[in-house]
Amino acid sequence: MTTYTRRVSIWCPDWPVTTARVEAGRGADDPVAVVTANRVVACSQRAREQGVRRGLRRREAQGRCPELVVLGRDEAAEARVFEPVVAALEAIAPGVEITRPGLAAIGVRGPTRYFGGETGVLRALSRGVADIPALQGADVLIGIADGAFAAEQAARRGMVIEPGESSAFLENLPIETLAPAGTSPLVDLLIRLGVRTLGAFAALPARDVLARFGPDGAWAHRQALGTDDHPVSGRRPPVEFTVTLDLEPPVDRVDTVAFSARGVAEQFVTDLAAHGLACTCLELQALSENGEETVRRWRHAGVLGVSDVLDRARWQLEGWLSGTNRPSGGVIRVVLVPIEVVPTGTHQQALWGGQGDEDERAARALARVQTLLGHGSVLAPVLEGGRDPGQRTRLVPWGDEPLPLRSPEQPWPGQLPAPAPSVLLDPPRPAQLLDAARRPVVITERGAMPSPPALFGTGRDLAAVTSWAGPWPVDERWWSPDDARRVVRCQVVDVHGRAYLVTGTMPASGSGEPPRWQVDAVYD
Known part of the structure; x- marks a missing residue:
């Protein structure tokens, strides 16, 4: 029988909100939303009670909650403010593993011997974080379970799962637990297949899951079983993949170190890729000229690219050089050590097809912009399934896997x-x-147009219609009153030669009112 590592995870919900509130000096009871690229990426509990959700545009969020405090995201500050929490964990046990600012974990085996059991470890952690100023008025949840995934879910619920009970704990959790951000094509497919819980997914034969859903599905299946303590094929890489940056003279600015580290970050990723590997967990070591050292482990849900490595280096150095325990001298060495790697499989396609220096330069430029402005500042289109042109495209952050939600x-x-x-x-x-x-064009219940369009416009000035096509009625989700949509589409060409896609929202059946027309798109 395989024994899985007992872990204790500490989770600070809505960490971007906590950090932004601390930096702006806002109260704990204020409704706060953190935005990046004009969209909400995190919000406080009071804002959620007013209907604010992640992904909303800034104006829509303010419309739902007029007193909403909107703050910009500062990922460097998130790492800096989280540094005291990491220091409290390090006082309990060495080798803190940070998934991202706001979520970290340590092994339980060593601390339990010192503190006399898991209850003693929890009490020590509670005392360690109780006096951290940034956490005053903020939620801090701690959980213990077998394996990394189960420990994270236990922390999100503030639970201690007994040894050997992680599978039973996970089986009743919703399948969306595998992808809290809600952007996983695998989770979307499982829901459409009727798989609603982790237990239902875990009950499927592992061989069939691998054949149907591939390696990603097999990895998620092991997570649902509570038996995957490491990523697929995780192993300790050989030492030759470790890269070192020596700085002369010593540097005391985070941006200067990050700029100098780009070359070694590219070497780090390239050397692994040349051997068919990609890193999922790295250890970043930094040494000052007077011998002080900071060591952190950073885990990524996917694989670490160059920009991901640089972001984590910046976060760690920001917390170290700006914290209360900052070194007395400048940084003289940065070391990147791969802890766990996975096979890369097929290589990602170039930006515009083919391979070449132009693609590499473009990738570096986009990564730089994304690093400066945030994860959602550079977006790429993904072709999806749908009936309307607006439904057939979706923008995803550059660097994320461009998988469609609808095939x-x-x-x-x-x-x-x-x-x-x-x-x-x-x-x-x-x-x-x-x-x-000069009467609004009417569409009958059977989708016919008794009087063809003659005039069209988006303002006071109307232009004569020279040709048109349609109407094409669409009756979507008629079985769900809350989601039902009845529209009719037409293509019109005005006297100036401009072509438009016009959509009319149908009124309630039997009302006799004309549709509400709008312009969705323009043909060139």
């Missing part, structure tokens, strides 16, 4: 025929579509 290969009855419009309007613009008598 483009599925049949989509009512899909708009080719050619696709060249410009999508976000948001769509209200429009007028009138017949020859």
Whole structure:
């Protein structure tokens, strides 16, 4: 029988909110939202009670909660403010493993011997974090379980899971637990297949899961079973993959060290890739000229790219050089040590097809912009399945795996025929579509148009319609009153030769009212 490592995890919910509140001097009871690229990436509990959610645009969030305090995200500050928490963990046990600022873990085996059991470890941790100023008024949850995944879920619920009970603890959790951000194609597929809990997923034969869902599905299956303490094929890499940066003269600025570390970060990732490997957990060591040292382990949910390595180096150095226990001298050495690696599999395609120096330069430039402005500052389009042009594209942060949430290969009855419009309007613009008598164009219950369009416009000035096509009615999710949508689409060309995709939202059945028309897209 395999024995899995007992871990204690500490989780600070809404850590970007806690950090932004501390930096801005806001009270713990204020409704706060942290935004990046004009979208909410984290919000406080009071803001959630007012309807604010991650992913909302800033204006929509403020519309739901007029008293909302909107603050920008500062990832360097998140690492700096989290440093005292890490120091408290290090006082309990060495080898703290940081997933990200706000979530960290340590092994339990050593501390339990010193503190007389897991209860003693919990009490020591509680005392260690009780006096940290940044955590005053903030939630801090601690959990213990077998394995990294189960320990994180236990921490999110503030629970201690008895040895050997992690599988039973996980089985009733929703399948969305595998991807809290809600952007996993695997989780979306499992939900559509009727797999709602981790227990239902774990009950599937491992061989069939691997055959149907591939390595990612097999890894998620082991997580659901509570038997995956390490990533797939995790192993200690050979020492030749360790890279070192020596700085002469010593450097005491975080941005200068990060700029100098780009070369070794690229070497770190490239050397592993040349052997068919990618890093999922690294150890970053920094040494000052007077002998002080900081050592942290950073784990990534996926694989660490160059920008990911640099971000973690910046976070750690920001917390070290700006914290209360900052070194007395400048940094003279930075060491990157891969702790766990996985096979890379197929290589990611170049940005615009093919391989070349142009792609590499573009990748470096985009990574630099993303590092300066935040994870969601550089977006790339992903083609998805859908009926409307707006549904067929989705923007994802550059560097994330561009997997569609809805398969483009599925049949989509009512899909708009080719050619696709060249410009999508976000948001769509209200429009007028009138017949020859200057009355709004009406669509019957059977999708017929008694009077064809003669005039069209988005303002006071209307242009004559020279040609048109449609209407194409779409009746979506008619079985769900809350999500049902009845629209009709038309293509119109005005006297100036401009072509538009016009959508009309159908009124309630039997009301006799005309549709509410809007312009969704423009053909070039």
